[in-house]
Amino acid sequence: MGYDIERFVGYVNEGLLCCVCRDVLEDPLQAPCEHAFCSSCIHGWLVHHHNCPEDRQLLDITLLRPLFRYMRNDLSRLQIRCRNRDQGCEMVCSLESVDRHERECEYGLVACTNTGCPMQVERRTLEAHLSVCEFRSRECPNGCGYTILSCDDTQHSCVAELRTELELLRSEMICKVEEVRHEMESRLDSQRRHMVQKESLLKNEVEELKGQLSRVMSDVRALMGAERLHRQELEQAELEKRELLELLKSLQKEGRAPPTPPPHPVVPDGLRKAGSARSLALDCIKRKSREVTVI
């Protein structure tokens, strides 16, 4: 859509009007037949037609070209009134610079900057609106730390707000405590399992040690038995030695003493076999001496 011709100050050349909307060209394009159109107007037309709206010559989008430079210059020099004229803006400027003006025009409508406010006010009154806007917020003057929306101002109660916050914190706290409790319980459980395992391990070790102890005890008993036997043998040997000595003495008395036998060698402890061999020799000697006595 073009610019409303009513907004222009002074004469506007017919050639600068759009052949579709009949307003002053906006983003102009021209056909090979030199008819000119607003970009949006001709694109809309060509959706349903395939010709120039002015003279019906064949036309499609690929044939559209920018407007002649001299015409573009004429267009940009046209003097136009601000679109906020009805609101009170007296601004008249070149078509070239009207967009820049309107973006900053004090009479232009802008949305209130407070979140949730649906109001649109003129840029020049925005400040005033913000100071009374129902959606403005401020920190509670009583120091509860809350930001109060202006529309909730009368309902604001520090105690109620703080109570709500307290409730929130309390429920959060309960959640956290539950979490920690769960964690501790699972940790304790695993420790308990670990201890049970260790206990059974230790029990096995104790059993093993008991077994070893009983084996050692039976060994000790066996050794003690052997020791006792050995002692008996020693006593026996001592007895035999005495007998032999007496025999020797009696033989010497008869004056036919054989050469004195060497004293009995001391048998080292534990040599039982040697001991029995020795007692065999003793028996033999005794027997011979008896034979001698009989003779």
Ligand SMILES: [Zn+2]
């Ligand atoms: Zn147009």
Ligand SMILES: [Zn+2]
């Ligand atoms: Zn044409």
Ligand SMILES: [Zn+2]
């Ligand atoms: Zn303006």
Ligand SMILES: [Zn+2]
């Ligand atoms: Zn507002």
Ligand SMILES: [Zn+2]
């Ligand atoms: Zn408060």
